[in-house]
Amino acid sequence: xxxxxxxxxxxxxxxxxxxxxxxxxxxxxxxxxxxxxxxxxxxxxxxxxxxxxxxxxxxxxxxxxxxxxxxxxxxxxxxxxxxxxxxxxxxxxxxxxxxxxxxxxxxxxxxxxxxxxxxxxxxxxxxxxxxxxxxxxxxxxxxxxxxxxxxxxxxxxxxxxxxxxxxxxxxxxxxxxxxxxxxxxxxxxxxxxxxxxxxxxxxxxxxxxxxxxxxxxxxxxxxxxxxxxxxxxxxxxxxxxxxxxxxxxxxxxxxxxxxxxxxxxxxxxxxxxxxxxxxxxxxxxxxxxxxxxxxxxxxxxxxxxxxxxxxxxxxxxxxxxxxxxxxxxxxxxxxxxxxxxxxxxxxxxxxxxxxxxxxxxxxxxxxxxxxxxxxxxxxxxxxxxxxxxxxxxxxxxxxxx
Amino acid sequence: xxxxxxxxxxxxxxxxxxxxxxxxxxxxxxxxxxxxxxxxxxxxxxxxxxxxxxxxxxxxxxxxxxxxxxxxxxxxxxxxxxxxxxxxxxxxxxxxxxxxxxxxxxxxxxxxxxxxxxxxxxxxxxxxxxxxxxxxxxxxxxxxxxxxxxxxxxxxxxxxxxxxxxxxxxxxxxxxxxxxxxxxxxxxxxxxxxxxxxxxxxxxxxxxxxxxxxxxxxxxxxxx
Numbered sequence: 001x002x003x004x005x006x007x008x009x010x011x012x013x014x015x016x017x018x019x020x021x022x023x024x025x026x027x028x029x030x031x032x033x034x035x036x037x038x039x040x041x042x043x044x045x046x047x048x049x050x051x052x053x054x055x056x057x058x059x060x061x062x063x064x065x066x067x068x069x070x071x072x073x074x075x076x077x078x079x080x081x082x083x084x085x086x087x088x089x090x091x092x093x094x095x096x097x098x099x100x101x102x103x104x105x106x107x108x109x110x111x112x113x114x115x116x117x118x119x120x121x122x123x124x125x126x127x128x129x130x131x132x133x134x135x136x137x138x139x140x141x142x143x144x145x146x147x148x149x150x151x152x153x154x155x156x157x158x159x160x161x162x163x164x165x166x167x168x169x170x171x172x173x174x175x176x177x178x179x180x181x182x183x184x185x186x187x188x189x190x191x192x193x194x195x196x197x198x199x200x201x202x203x204x205x206x207x208x209x210x211x212x213x214x215x216x217x218x219x220x221x222x223x224x225x226x227x228x229x230x231x232x233x234x235x236x237x238x239x240x241x242x243x244x245x246x247x248x249x250x251x252x253x254x255x256x257x258x259x260x261x262x263x264x265x266x267x268x269x270x271x272x273x274x275x276x277x278x279x280x281x282x283x284x285x286x287x288x289x290x291x292x293x294x295x296x297x298x299x300x301x302x303x304x305x306x307x308x309x310x311x312x313x314x315x316x317x318x319x320x321x322x323x324x325x326x327x328x329x330x331x332x333x334x335x336x337x338x339x340x341x342x343x344x345x346x347x348x349x350x351x352x353x354x355x356x357x358x359x360x361x362x363x364x365x366x367x368x369x370x371x372x373x374x375x376x377x378x379x380x381x382x383x384x385x386x387x388x389x390x391x392x393x394x395x396x397x398x399x400x401x
Numbered sequence: 402x403x404x405x406x407x408x409x410x411x412x413x414x415x416x417x418x419x420x421x422x423x424x425x426x427x428x429x430x431x432x433x434x435x436x437x438x439x440x441x442x443x444x445x446x447x448x449x450x451x452x453x454x455x456x457x458x459x460x461x462x463x464x465x466x467x468x469x470x471x472x473x474x475x476x477x478x479x480x481x482x483x484x485x486x487x488x489x490x491x492x493x494x495x496x497x498x499x500x501x502x503x504x505x506x507x508x509x510x511x512x513x514x515x516x517x518x519x520x521x522x523x524x525x526x527x528x529x530x531x532x533x534x535x536x537x538x539x540x541x542x543x544x545x546x547x548x549x550x551x552x553x554x555x556x557x558x559x560x561x562x563x564x565x566x567x568x569x570x571x572x573x574x575x576x577x578x579x580x581x582x583x584x585x586x587x588x589x590x591x592x593x594x595x596x597x598x599x600x601x602x603x604x605x606x607x608x609x610x611x612x613x614x615x616x617x618x619x620x621x622x623x624x625x
Contacts, residue, residue: 049445180597331483340527343520
């Protein structure tokens, strides 16, 4: 409880960083009535905006419910819309209006070639067999909706030899795409703890491009064939609409004090379109102060994006030079590079260049993976994954388990 | 099956369907066309095959001559998901004009059956359509240097003699030259693609240096 009070917006605005103030001092004035105990109150119910087989509605074993629609778009491929989370005993809360891949940029280490793999990837979706979708159901052959254990939700001992623990479960929605020699597994996991894990796995085959030793790794017998190293710089577009498009604000959190005993929390509110880079302990959140949990804290989802190779390309690929972009919603801004729409910007670094005031923020997350081939990558190449986490912060007042 | 249904819908609507790729809609497996359902689509459903056909017909009404003679192509139709449109069913129709190297995106309100918005720009390269992919491969096969090499590689990989470009496993990506891509300067404005060619034995030809200019119907070899 103290931790949550410390992080409440009133405290942060006042610049206080210690957790000694009594709760009433930081309770915001406006608290919507009618919220279920322990959960965020959502004024806006989640309508069914799609029919089967495009509607996904799954209640996980702990009672957490996720609803959304899927669509296989020609350019972006698998796209999820109207993603809504309902914690056990709580009310439905819209999280995302839409999310999809926004680019897979694949530059090779010798400098060439450099591919933008999106792509009419919707046309490259692989018809899945039952074995490709274990424990789940296939929708229109191309989308797998399944559940998967995610390990311990918690484990606690009472000190007397009695433990309590639960196992967590994810709802998983994925599709596979054949783009040249690569197979991309495009997946979103929706946890029974309210977390969202977007990730992409690359499998299939290596390109077979050979290069000099300084740009590759010897595969096959001896040291005559050097498979060229390359990056997969993947961009996701996430249009957060927490309880609708109004009221969403993006904040950045940093903890200063490297080399000192103390760490000090600092908050930066993004009021204009911007870009940001990763930093140790840095994270971002999308918060809607109009939505409060039972502790009267504003509901938010946090983005933690540290597990990236942080590829930075040449000047003509300026879109690679940040790890997070925040843009104001524009329907025509669809891809992070090679945007396919006339009369719009061509890449996400251009979208933010005019520093438009943020009223309906859209987040673009860039996670890179640098692939140095190894003998184990012989065909079929083992899957290598990259992605990030979107975790609830103060959506429920208690552990949602 | 899906494509056949769309083509029939077009023919039924009185549109001249010319043999070739002018009305090649995204009917391949995995495209966004929704399965045929008896009930009307919900706001968030993908476009149905009938909606894609109707949007294509409305949007291309003034383009038919250019499409028929190969000067323009309807690339694909996507559901318009603009928040401002609310729950209205709208479709974005992507048309490429090779005469002027412009991308034209026409937004069709499906209930009204009319174009409600149009954007166009030179130098924007949307992903290649299936039709463009095949035409690029045809140009490559017709090239005196690369054509025989591809046919030879195809035969060595155990394939039957190539009858048409569609016998190849194809994937195309749009190509815009970067500062390091010498030899394809025309692609600054022209419609250019790079092809991946999969052979019958599952291997891929290294075609990463080859660029096909669909506007000028030329082949370039990148020098790097």
